[in-house]
Amino acid sequence: MSKISNAIYEIHHMDMIAGRDQWVNKIHPLVKLILTIIYIATVVSFQKYDVIGLLGMSIYLIAGFILAELSFKECLWRLRVVLPLVCMVGLANPFFDKVPVQLGFIHINAGVISMFTLMMKGAFAVVASYLLIATTSIEKICYALRLIHVPKILVTQILLTYRYITVLLGEVNRITQAYSLRAPKQKGIHFKVWGSLTGQLLLRSIDRANEVFESMTLRGYQGEFYYIGETIHMRWQDILYLAIWLGIIFLFRIIPVIIVIGNLVGGMFI
């Protein structure tokens, strides 16, 4: 399978995962959206040297993956492009923050610790977002965004961009396949035809986007996208799920739970 076909498959695969009949998938989308936003905000709020505190925040992700029966390995594979980029953000820290710190018997720069903290913050935020989209369809996320009064034009843009990515990739796939069939000895696309291929892609994409829009207007679309048909009612289980997780996130933010547990366990043996 070509890289582009693979990318299309992966997008559709995410749709399939989000549409599974798991109980986590059935939790109200607003609850999951709020939790994700609060979780990311909490993770980002940690001090730059607080690695241990931040490590405790992984409980949300670990529990989320277990409850939703998601494969962490698959997640890492899907995020293989994004995660290294996110991790690169903190790479310069050891060069700028050279305050010496003793960690047990090892002497290191404080910059190394802040680098790890930054990497963890980025990685946790990305994985939390993955957890959201792997348990909630794009239509439901958009529905939740509308519930918190994100402007409809913005939400519709998000939905249609998501839907349109596959259309665009499909066009790229067709163009590159047609090219490779007539240039069998070439690896990739020769730079001399980049211009015309990009132009073709743009024109075809505009054409296709226009047809999709025509199809929408012919079926009564007038600016308001009905992401899902019926109102999803908030159940007591949803509120309980939200309350429990908010409690846990709050607890792990104000108390260094890992250190407390470590002291308790250590105290039992000393």
Added chain:
Amino acid sequence: MSRICIDVENVTFGYEKGREILKNISLHAGEQDSIGLVGANGVGKSTLLKLLVGLNLGFTGRIQIGEIPVEKETLPQIREKIGYVFQDSDSQLFMSTAFEDIAFAPRNYGLPEDEVKRRVNRALELVGISHLRDKQIFKMSGGEKKLVSIATILSMTPDIILMDEPSITLDPRNRRNLIRILNSFKQLKIIASHDLDMILDTCERTIIMSNGEIVCDGATKEVLLDKELLEKNGLELPLRCFTRYTF
């Protein structure tokens, strides 16, 4: 379902001034008519269909759907009455599942969710694809997509059905199924196609277009069996007229 007709009077249209795609087109389509629109590539069949639903405005002349003229202000009313099936199903289907796509129009018209579900199920039954209700669009074959595309317009309970090359991409079995479905429709339908055999099976009246003009409008069985007329306009007799099996 209310019965309405289409009136087109002296319509001329072009994207550029002086280069008309449609020239002085006039036709009347009565309720329950089934009309085949045929002609060589690029004669303006799709453009004419698009004018009828107001996808292209800026024409001269008059187009009227029932009592309503096709104008910018009347488009929502007109589009509620007309179901348009695109040539390329991928352009028509943009939601994730068949259900979501078929429910798109009824939801836009503000119908309660119970009614939306009833209409979706009814549309699926009419096309005979109830089993595809929750199937994801990207997993469907070309034939399945075409049938879902037809179901998307049926959920609007249209008075008029317009189809642009509906049998393209279909295998023989799906094509036969499509013919059965088209024959079961009681609405006014206009089908633009190169598949003259399908037009023979589904339409009582046929219009031949050439160079943006209507050159013939008559009973299908007379028009499509007129070899000279067809060849003059870049067409050929339907395949069944050539069938000679030799083994």
